[in-house]
Amino acid sequence: MSAPPPLHLRLGDLQLRILQVLWARTEASVAQVHGDLLPTRPLAYTTVATMLRKMEDRRLVQHREQGRAFLYSALVQASDVGSSLGHRMVEQVFEGSLTDAVSHLLRTRDVRREELDALEKLIREAKRRTR
Amino acid sequence: MSAPPPLHLRLGDLQLRILQVLWARTEASVAQVHGDLLPTRPLAYTTVATMLRKMEDRRLVQHREQGRAFLYSALVQASDVGSSLGHRMVEQVFEGSLTDAVSHLLRTRDVRREELDALEKLIREAKRRTR
DNA sequence: CGCTCATGACGACCGAGGTAATACTATTGT
């Protein structure tokens, strides 16, 4: 097996947007990625293509050929990026306190009731697992 | 009053480390920041000084003079960085689901029992507030 | 056959993070 997705994920904004498209579509051509991004980010086609190539160098995505076109797919998963961001958030911003981090999350966004219920259930399950 | 801390906080690793020191010390000279960073990041004194100046241009920190030396303090707070990171994490990685984000946090790090208790209490309080 | 379109490959350029050597300057210990 090849390099497990790098631990030091440092993603720019465009890269993250592109990954979002690939996560949603599983596989996508440059044209599709470009199209999906257009509404929010009107970029030149070549910009997307170039970025995809650079991301492939970084082993963030891979491609296979289909006719003339390339079909790209993500090599890093959302959970990888989540771990990276989460670690940064908890360790470097909230001094290792998960509680503080979550507390801040709860305070700064308004959360619907069902979310809170789901979270509560989550905690309880985690507790059961630790017991 | 000047620019309220920018909304699009894009901090590099060193910048975050420096902010950590400033958050902990409230105010610090270049030498102090450099000293605190040494164990984990052996950088030249001037590297830290330069970075601090660049960060001041970006309005991330400010300084006042004390004798010949500068005393720097943070203009962005941990909560600002936390919001930025949290938003990115929830919206761009976990498709807007706070539950998924927290779930991932719980799964990828091992949490002590007291943390879980604290979290549970937190959720309950949030619920009470929404009621 | 020859033109146009779709698509990938390259090369260029800017801004920012990161790193540091060098230069300048004021304070201060002997």
Add this chain to the structure above:
DNA sequence: ACAATAGTATTACCTCGGTCGTCATGAGCG
């Protein structure tokens, strides 16, 4: 008085994210 020291200012350089323009090529169509 003067050299060492402790600070800041300046300048430079490299990497990378981001953004494109241009170029080459191949496929399909009139």
